[in-house]
Amino acid sequence: MDELRTVTHWIDGAPARAAADRRSVVWNPATGRAQAEVVLATGEDVNLAVASGRRAFAQWSMSSVSARQRVLFAFRELVNANAERLAKCITAEHGKVLSDARGEVQRGLEVVEFACGIGQLLKGEYSDQVSSEVDSYTFRQPIGVVAGITPFNFPVMVPMWMHPVAIACGNSFILKPSERDPSPSLILAELWRDAGLPDGVFNVVQGDREAVDALLDHPGIAAISFVGSTPIARVVHERASATHKRVQALGGAKNHAVVLPDAELDFAVEHLIAAGFGSAGERCMAISVVIAVGGVGPDLIERLGVRAATIQVGPGDDAASEMGPIVTEAARQRILEIIDAGSEEGARVAVDGRGCTVEGHEDGFFVGPTILAEVTPEMRCYRDEIFGPVLCVMEVATLDAAIALINENAYGNGTAIFTSSGDAARRFSREVEVGMVGVNVPIPVPMAYHSFGGWKDSLFGEHHVHGMEGVSFYTRAKVVTQRWPEASAPSGASYHFPTAR
Ligand code: NAD
Numbered sequence: 001m002d003e004l005r006t007v008t009h010w011i012d013g014a015p016a017r018a019a020a021d022r023r024s025v026v027w028n029p030a031t032g033r034a035q036a037e038v039v040l041a042t043g044e045d046v047n048l049a050v051a052s053g054r055r056a057f058a059q060w061s062m063s064s065v066s067a068r069q070r071v072l073f074a075f076r077e078l079v080n081a082n083a084e085r086l087a088k089c090i091t092a093e094h095g096k097v098l099s100d101a102r103g104e105v106q107r108g109l110e111v112v113e114f115a116c117g118i119g120q121l122l123k124g125e126y127s128d129q130v131s132s133e134v135d136s137y138t139f140r141q142p143i144g145v146v147a148g149i150t151p152f153n154f155p156v157m158v159p160m161w162m163h164p165v166a167i168a169c170g171n172s173f174i175l176k177p178s179e180r181d182p183s184p185s186l187i188l189a190e191l192w193r194d195a196g197l198p199d200g201v202f203n204v205v206q207g208d209r210e211a212v213d214a215l216l217d218h219p220g221i222a223a224i225s226f227v228g229s230t231p232i233a234r235v236v237h238e239r240a241s242a243t244h245k246r247v248q249a250l251g252g253a254k255n256h257a258v259v260l261p262d263a264e265l266d267f268a269v270e271h272l273i274a275a276g277f278g279s280a281g282e283r284c285m286a287i288s289v290v291i292a293v294g295g296v297g298p299d300l301i302e303r304l305g306v307r308a309a310t311i312q313v314g315p316g317d318d319a320a321s322e323m324g325p326i327v328t329e330a331a332r333q334r335i336l337e338i339i340d341a342g343s344e345e346g347a348r349v350a351v352d353g354r355g356c357t358v359e360g361h362e363d364g365f366f367v368g369p370t371i372l373a374e375v376t377p378e379m380r381c382y383r384d385e386i387f388g389p390v391l392c393v394m395e396v397a398t399l400d401a402a403i404a405l406i407n408e409n410a411y412g413n414g415t416a417i418f419t420s421s422g423d424a425a426r427r428f429s430r431e432v433e434v435g436m437v438g439v440n441v442p443i444p445v446p447m448a449y450h451s452f453g454g455w456k457d458s459l460f461g462e463h464h465v466h467g468m469e470g471v472s473f474y475t476r477a478k479v480v481t482q483r484w485p486e487a488s489a490p491s492g493a494s495y496h497f498p499t500a501r
Contacts, residue, residue: 007038007182009045009206010189012052013199019044024179024208029095029325030315032363036093038182041207046174046214049203053145053172054220056200061142061170065119072116072168074195079109079188086156086187091316093181094155095324095365096279098316107445108160111466114448118168121471131500134483140475142170143246144222147215149236151228152178152327153282153387159185161452162225163202165470167192171222172201176215180327182206216240223473225465226250227284229385230411230457237460248461248473250453252385253413256289257442258402258428261296263418267440269303271418275442276391277311277369280323284458285414285436285443288386289375290393291402297395301350301373304391308351308369314358325358325365326388332365335388339370342381342392347372353389377405385411399424407433412455416442435459 007026009016018039026036060068079086087101094101115121124139148162155177163173177185185204192202205211215221216239223246226236230251237249257275259268275287292300314321326332336354343349353368367389375382375392382392396402406415416438417428425439435454438444446452446467453464463473485491492501 005036010204029365038206041205041211043214049174049205050220052200057172060201071196076112078191089184097321104157108157110448111160112164115164115168136481138479146171146223147174148225149176152180155181155184158227161465166474169474174203248463251458253284254411255414256406257287257416258291260419261294262420268418271442273307277389281389292395342372345379348374410457413458
C-alpha cells in the first residue's frame, strides 16, 4: 500500500515537523478510504507557533497601513487565481460538491476584499479643542497574537472570516483547522507567503483537543476566535476567558424556516430543499426544521417529498452530483441513529435516506435526503443539532406559535420566513430571538461588510465575526488627549479633577 501523505504544521513561513508522533487519519468521504494523515500538535508545537507569531507581530504591527493593504491585495489576487485548487481540495476532504466548494471560496474571498479596505476601516476619530488648546483623538491598535479554531464544514470560508481581518489590523494569526479536512489551510499559508506576508504572521497548527487546550491556556495569545459545535464553544469561551483573553465562540444551530399559508409554495419548496440538503445539511445555516403554519403542512410535506426524491446524491467531484457524502463514518452513524430515534419516538419518516448507496462508491459515507414529519419538540431529532441531510417538519396553527417555538429553542443562529405579507415578515424579524433572519431567503448569510453571528447558544462572547465587529474584535482603542504649550505659557495645573476650560 502507498504511504499516506502527511499534512504538517506551517510555522515561520514553511511546513514544520511535529514535536511528537501523534496523527489522525484524513478520510476521502466519497470512497470511504484514508487519503492522508494529519499531525496533531502538542503544547510544544503551540509554543513554537506562538513564539514565531510574537516575533512577527513586533514587525508587522509597526508596518504601515499601506504596506499591509498591498499584501492583502496580493493575497486577494492569489486566492482568486487558486480558487479552483482550493475548491478541489475542499471537495476531496470534506466531500461537498465542487460547485458548493467554489461558493465557499468565493464567500471567503469577499472577506479578503473587505479587509483590503483596512485603511478606511481603521480611520480613527479626532476632536479639536476639547478644552483650551487641548485636542483628543481615538485610534485602534492590534492586540497581538490571535488564534482561530475552526470546524470541518467550511475549511476555507470560516478561517477566512478571521485571518484576513486580524492580519489587516496588524496582528499575527495562528490557525488551528479541523483535523478532518486540514489540507486547505496549507494552501492558504502558501498563498499568504507568496503575497509577501512576513514569515510568522500566519502560522498553522494542526491538531485536536490537545492543541486547542494549549492555545486556550497560552499566556502569549491575546484572543481566540472559535467556530464549532455548542458544547465545545461553551468550554472554549469559559477556558479562554479564565486566562483573560478576548473570546468569540460561535456554536451550533437549529435553524427553523416558517412557511405561512400565503407563501409562494413552489418557490418555498425549492429553497427549503436547497437549504436543507445543500452540503448534505452540514452547514451552520442549513434549514433543519420547517414549521408549517395554519394548515399548509400536508401540501408542503407532499411537495418537499417529491422534490427530495429527485436530488442526485454522489461524489462531490462528479458534476452531476447535487449532494455529496457525510464527512466521516462516525458522523454518518450518528445521523442514522437520530433518524432511527425520530421514528421510534413517533415521527413519520416521509422520505428515508438511510439505505442510500452510490454505485461505484459503496464504501462512501452517504446518507440520502430524509424528511421527518409530525415532529414534536421533545423528540431527539428536534432537540439535537443533526448536521446532516434531515429536514424535520412541524405544524402549528399561527405565526405567534411559530415564533414562540423558535424562541424556546436553545439555538439562535439563523431563521427564515416564507410569506407574501410584509406585516408578518416585519413582525417575525422583530420578535424572533435569532441573530440572522431571512425573509423569503432561506440561508441569510450576511455579506462580509456586515457581521455574522447568532444569539443564545449559537454564540458565546459579544462580538460577531467579520464586518466592523471583526475589526473591533482584533483591535483595541486608545484615546490620546494632547496639548502643545508654548514654553512661556502658564501651566494652568490645578489639584481639582480636570474639566474643560
Ligand atoms: P467541533 O466542535 O467538533 O470542532 C470544532 C473545532 O474544535 C475543531 O477545530 C476541532 O478540532 C476542535 N475540537 C473538537 N473537539 C474538541 C474538544 N473536545 N476540545 C477542544 N477542541 C475541540 O465542530 P465540527 O464538527 O468540526 O463542525 C460542526 C459544528 O460547527 C456544528 O455544530 C456547526 O453548527 C458548527 N458551525 C457553526 C458555525 C457558526 O457560524 N455558528 C459555522 C460553521 C459551523
